[in-house]
Amino acid sequence: MTSPSTPKTPSVPTGQPRVSIKGASKSFGDSVVLNGIDLDVEVGEVAVLIGPSGAGKSTLLRCINGLERLTAGSVEIDGVRLQYREAALNRMREHVGMVFQSFNLFPHLTAIENVMMAQMSVSKRSSADARERASALLARVGLEDKTESYPSALSGGQQQRVAIARALAMSPKLMLFDEPTSALDPELVGEVLQVMRELADDGMTMVVVTHEMRFARQVADRVILLADGGIVEEGAPEKVLDNPESDRAKAFLRQIESGG
Ligand SMILES: Nc1ncnc2c1ncn2[C@@H]1O[C@H](COP(=O)(O)OP(=O)(O)OP(=O)(O)O)[C@@H](O)[C@H]1O
């Protein structure tokens, strides 16, 4: 990945909210998916969201960056309330990177062009500046030798690392990950998690939806279990994963332990 000699510093939540979600509700028609969620994520914190399929994990992430509109409640990023006007959304998204399960790279662009694109179109960087930054970011995710490859010539893990580099190119202050390793062959999961671990060590504020419990244990400052429209349990990984209080959490954890 990146230089193996990079010193590891634990991420340090700072007590200052980067994301502040208050009374967030989201319905699709008659179906209530999120029912009054309150959640703050601090600067430098890594929050891992877990929960059963359909619990609303993706919906919550999408509400944080305005891809979905809350039915009620509010989202603030660094104290600025999310507004749904196009210009305000675009400004906010410059600071919020999102990585999806499907890598969503442009197939007709090389790795480096994928990482250069938004820098030029959104941030108005010159092609030379964008290329230099893209090159450094691809090296950071261990892909210095793949800069000129098209996505079709890259493995899933490599494509996902390009997608992470692309998100980082905008210098986000918050990164959202929605099951970034779920579409990968098992042997490729580790290389993507390693890049995410290094990001966390570098102090990035991250909200991560994942089923990778080992990653949650090692990297999360806080694990948040979402079910039935709300947060049913949250706290340090050991607490939530090993000593859950609620029956709902116990049932969910039994289910994932048995692989179901
Ligand atoms: N655009 C939409 N229109 C209607 N219903 C939706 C829409 N997006 C999500 N839903 C519904 O909202 C609920 C929560 O979906 P969401 O994708 O957020 O769950 P999830 O926790 O991410 O699940 P998974 O673990 O399977 O990814 C589901 O019942 C889903 O069908």
Ligand SMILES: [Mg+2]
């Ligand atoms: Mg989902």
